[in-house]
Amino acid sequence: MPTDLPDPASRCTNELAINTIRTLAMDAVEKASSGHPGTPMAMAPLGYTLWSRFLRCDPDRPDWPNRDRFVLSDGHASMLLYALIHLAGISELDRQGRPTGEPAVSLDDLKQFRRLFSRTPGHPEYGVTTGVEVTTGPLGQGCANSVGMAIAERWLAAHFNRDGAVLFDHDVYVLCSDGDMMEGVSSEAASLAGHLKLANLCWFYDNNHITIEGATALAFSETVADRFRGYGWNVLHVEDANDTATIARAIAAFQETTDAPTLVVVDSVIGWGSPIAGTAKAHSDPMGDEVIRATKRSYGWPQDAQFLVPEGVAEHFRAALSQRSKPLREAWQETRARYGSEFPDLARELDALLEHKLPDGWDKDMPIFPADPKGMASRDAGGQVLNAIARNVPMLLGGAADLAPSTKTRLTFDGAGAFEQGSYAGRNMHFGVREHAMGAVANGMALSGLRPFAATFLVFSDYMRPPIRLAAIMALPTIFVFSHDSIGVGEDGPTHQPIEQLAGLRAIPGLDLIRPADANETAEAWRAAMAEADRPCCIILSRQALPTIDRSHYAAASGLARGAYVLADAAEGAPELILLATGSEVSLALAAHERLTQEGVRSRVVSMPSWSIFERQPVGYREAVLPPLVPARVAVEQAGPLGWDRYVGPEGAMVTMKGFGASAPLADLQREFGFTVDNVVRVARGVMEKMS
Numbered sequence: 001m002p003t004d005l006p007d008p009a010s011r012c013t014n015e016l017a018i019n020t021i022r023t024l025a026m027d028a029v030e031k032a033s034s035g036h037p038g039t040p041m042a043m044a045p046l047g048y049t050l051w052s053r054f055l056r057c058d059p060d061r062p063d064w065p066n067r068d069r070f071v072l073s074d075g076h077a078s079m080l081l082y083a084l085i086h087l088a089g090i091s092e093l094d095r096q097g098r099p100t101g102e103p104a105v106s107l108d109d110l111k112q113f114r115r116l117f118s119r120t121p122g123h124p125e126y127g128v129t130t131g132v133e134v135t136t137g138p139l140g141q142g143c144a145n146s147v148g149m150a151i152a153e154r155w156l157a158a159h160f161n162r163d164g165a166v167l168f169d170h171d172v173y174v175l176c177s178d179g180d181m182m183e184g185v186s187s188e189a190a191s192l193a194g195h196l197k198l199a200n201l202c203w204f205y206d207n208n209h210i211t212i213e214g215a216t217a218l219a220f221s222e223t224v225a226d227r228f229r230g231y232g233w234n235v236l237h238v239e240d241a242n243d244t245a246t247i248a249r250a251i252a253a254f255q256e257t258t259d260a261p262t263l264v265v266v267d268s269v270i271g272w273g274s275p276i277a278g279t280a281k282a283h284s285d286p287m288g289d290e291v292i293r294a295t296k297r298s299y300g301w302p303q304d305a306q307f308l309v310p311e312g313v314a315e316h317f318r319a320a321l322s323q324r325s326k327p328l329r330e331a332w333q334e335t336r337a338r339y340g341s342e343f344p345d346l347a348r349e350l351d352a353l354l355e356h357k358l359p360d361g362w363d364k365d366m367p368i369f370p371a372d373p374k375g376m377a378s379r380d381a382g383g384q385v386l387n388a389i390a391r392n393v394p395m396l397l398g399g400a401a402d403l404a405p406s407t408k409t410r411l412t413f414d415g416a417g418a419f420e421q422g423s424y425a426g427r428n429m430h431f432g433v434r435e436h437a438m439g440a441v442a443n444g445m446a447l448s449g450l451r452p453f454a455a456t457f458l459v460f461s462d463y464m465r466p467p468i469r470l471a472a473i474m475a476l477p478t479i480f481v482f483s484h485d486s487i488g489v490g491e492d493g494p495t496h497q498p499i500e501q502l503a504g505l506r507a508i509p510g511l512d513l514i515r516p517a518d519a520n521e522t523a524e525a526w527r528a529a530m531a532e533a534d535r536p537c538c539i540i541l542s543r544q545a546l547p548t549i550d551r552s553h554y555a556a557a558s559g560l561a562r563g564a565y566v567l568a569d570a571a572e573g574a575p576e577l578i579l580l581a582t583g584s585e586v587s588l589a590l591a592a593h594e595r596l597t598q599e600g601v602r603s604r605v606v607s608m609p610s611w612s613i614f615e616r617q618p619v620g621y622r623e624a625v626l627p628p629l630v631p632a633r634v635a636v637e638q639a640g641p642l643g644w645d646r647y648v649g650p651e652g653a654m655v656t657m658k659g660f661g662a663s664a665p666l667a668d669l670q671r672e673f674g675f676t677v678d679n680v681v682r683v684a685r686g687v688m689e690k691m692s
């Protein structure tokens, strides 16, 4: 790639296009009476230069798997992205990837900015607007997602590319802001990207020295460039955000760099060209009629025109993008067709990956665990199950935040390998002690078609709640594996004993949480998680051994697929008492049930590994499991009580945690906090007495 790239268009057309982006952003924000015009105005030259001269993305086929990715991490500047998508003439695809015949973002859509159900929501939303690669808005996330996308590209290239058949060689570009740089998650992710030498990753940092409260100097005085050099990045500087020639040279320099990610620090003035340029005011308010007119005049724009796209601008922009990208995309399709006959097995794998399907026979090695009163920890069962699946699902890869030996998530079969700098075909990721970035990186991998898993202790899920939430918003099939799921961790004490995490995760819409009761439920949990192509899942596993339930005596673990199921029931007649439990407490509930049965109580045990899956069942099933006419109910869970009242009702009771646990051997904790057969029976008796 030559460093001094000839500019394909006349200066006049460039300026016209850049000012079109700027004025569209101003007009849309003004019409919506909300949004952020200043950053799109300042970054329009960068967006224009990148998209028209470098980005490889065929506007007719925005789902081309080898397209370059563009991530707007400072999602508040969404109008920049919408204007680019509009001018690029990106075609809309529906959720199944079929063209709708509509533009992804029309001029009318820009006029609907921030309106209910528009294609132009306040922050870019993946799945709502074609061309938006990822949902952004929470600062720092997009940066970290991009590292996952870059990892995915490296893995896909290492796994699928063959001599003469290059299927993956795309780049990942990010625009980010001061806020992105202040957030810890971007630092974690940048540190990982530098370590892994992800040379396919380029971040543009909009160094405008301003955030909401005012000058960044209020709170931010480090030298970002030095920090990134320390991470092992290639750092470039563009002193004037309007200097498209220097921007182009920086991008070319990125493309020539083969051993490090690139950070381009772009000095800019927010709201460039307006009377409020450079002030915090330009960050967040609609500008007002007078300021807009003055700004348009300074751009040489008709001051009264609104949503003006001068003739030729969109055509030129689209042609530039298309002429570069379409031949590449067509050549890629030829390569893929040839690949199918030369490497049929890999081609089948690739088809499955691109269609978000699991390969045939993906669960053929799923273990079945024999009944065993001593049993095994569900983390151990989980490790066996994960390996049994991963052997047959090449795109299933992931790792832990330095806890793979404890979460048992290491892939141990032949050829699993580690994903490391320069060796990108491995499937064991070492995320380092970086939970927040791990979650966001896993989401980035999922966005590129992989099936990632990310593991740590349940208590540290708090460190990765933002990406879990975003996985749910984006409907990504990221699998989060959380072991050490309760006071069952014992001596590690309150800092390591999750109490409120289950309730917190259950509160996230669109997220499945599954807390299996034994080894066979753990297998079913993984089966359910893998089967979901558009929903994230948390699998919650124990550190301590759990009895493997005798399924010849009790109901089959396949009941997990319905979220909750009757595991043990009264021998005859309707139950008069229901014990509800999840995970490690299911065996405790069974023991209490056996005692109560001996004492003549018609009791039922409901294993309830997943509330969310249960809630999706038809009402008939739910009422069969939890008959409304049986109000005597006791929930048992080694976690905080929040939410259980919904299932036990006003007459029921809960054996749950009230405080933060304590540091002691597990048996002492169980006695102290009431997780004993005696106590569960006592509470159950109390509930029944109250009712009689």
Ligand SMILES: Cc1ncc(C[n+]2csc(CCOP(=O)(O)OP(=O)(O)O)c2C)c(N)n1
Binding pocket: 039, 074, 076, 077, 137, 138, 139, 140, 177, 178, 179, 180, 208, 210, 211, 212, 270, 283
């Ligand atoms: C995690 C997170 N915290 C806070 C916000 C609210 N917020 C939106 S933009 C912004 C800062 C804006 O400054 P900067 O990131 O430099 O962007 P600029 O205005 O320069 O484009 C903040 C704090 C957010 N979006 N995400």
Ligand SMILES: [Mg+2]
Binding pocket: 177, 178, 179, 206, 207, 208, 209, 210, 211
């Ligand atoms: Mg800023």
